Each structure stands twice: as C-alpha cells, then as structure tokens.
Amino acid sequence: EVQLVESGGGLVQPGRSLKLSCLASGFTFSNYGMNWIRQAPGKGLEWVASISSSSSYIYYADTVKGRFTISRDNAKNTLYLQMTSLRSEDTALYYCARHGTSSYNNYFDYWGQGVMVTVSS
C-alpha cells in the first residue's frame, strides 16, 4: 500500500524558515517523481514544486521560487521542502504527492494526509 506521511509543520513567524519531510513507503521511491502541493484554509489546491526521480529536474511555482527548495533522499525514501523567508500567504496545508506514471501527462496519483504550516507573529 502506498503511504506518504508528511511531518515538520507548525507555527512559525514571518521571515523564518521551516523544513517539511514526507516519508514514502509501499513503492520504489527512487522510481517516481514527487511533488508538494498546498491548500490555504478554505481555498483550492496550488502546486508548489516538483522533483524528478533522480533530482535531475526541479520546478517551482513562481510564488515560491527563490524561497523554497525541494529535495529528496532516495536512500531514506524521503522528500523534503525547505521553506525560507516565510510569509503569511504561505499559511496552508502542505501535501506530498506522487507523480503518476506517464511520460506525457503530469498528474498526482497518491497524496499524503498533509501537514499544516501557519505563518504568523
């Protein structure tokens, strides 16, 4: 069974940093691209960042580019999101999601339960 378990969220002051983790199990982690997607309270879904299976390709939403860094450790089956210079608008539930197996379509076939990040003074 595919499982994605996020951790590392919490309350943080504006301008500070936080690092999220996503522990994957139930599949060969090193074979799949991975993503972070967030959902502000009461709002819709917003893609944040993607990383390919070997970390060769990395993409970010414009809203986080230069502030967030996605990375992975295939030996530990873990995906990370380092968030710096946090703003109140970064307050959201952050989901880890696996990339679907398609060479022509980018979609998310499994989602974690999410971890809450609240940016407030």
Next chain:
Amino acid sequence: DNVLPQSPTTMAASPGEKVTITCHASSSGIYMNWHQQKSGTSPKLWIYDTSKLASGVPDRFSGSGSGTSYSLTINTMETEDAATYYCQQCCSTPLTFGSGTKLEIK
C-alpha cells in the same frame, strides 16, 4: 493567477440525477485530470488522461473533452459522490488546478 475556471462553483444534485462539471484549460490539446476531495480529507486522483478512471472509481463517472473544454460527468448521482472536484491540467509547469466545484447531495 494560474487557476483554471470551473463551473459551476457549487451545485446540489438529487440521487439518480446526472451531473456535469466543466473545466476550461489554458491551452488546447492537453490531458486533463480530476481529483476528488471530501471534507477534511486529502484529495484523491479520480480521472486521468482526460477519460481514464483511477483505481476504485465507480463507472458511473466519466471524463471527456478536447480543445480547451473538459468535463467530469456522473451518470447517476449517489450520496457518496458529494465532494469537491478539482480539475488539473497536465503537461507543463506551472501544474495548474481548477477553482473547484463543490457538489452536494440534495
């Protein structure tokens, strides 16, 4: 603002009723995906490659579309289908979601 327009924003349907949700893509010739999210839970992949049902999705659901207009259809609404549905277009970053359609049972 990279959010795909979806319609309707909210709707209520009676059991047995046919439901259609529409999403407008920002470019043509793409694959559209749909995710279902029930209140307080994580989204689930529901439809991918425009018309393929994800594992475990009842066959009363279908997806279609071409050009820039795509839709998710429920042939006969059931109570368990009440949820918010998000479209999500493929192919190039940013990977954009729709604004969401909240579907309630009447």
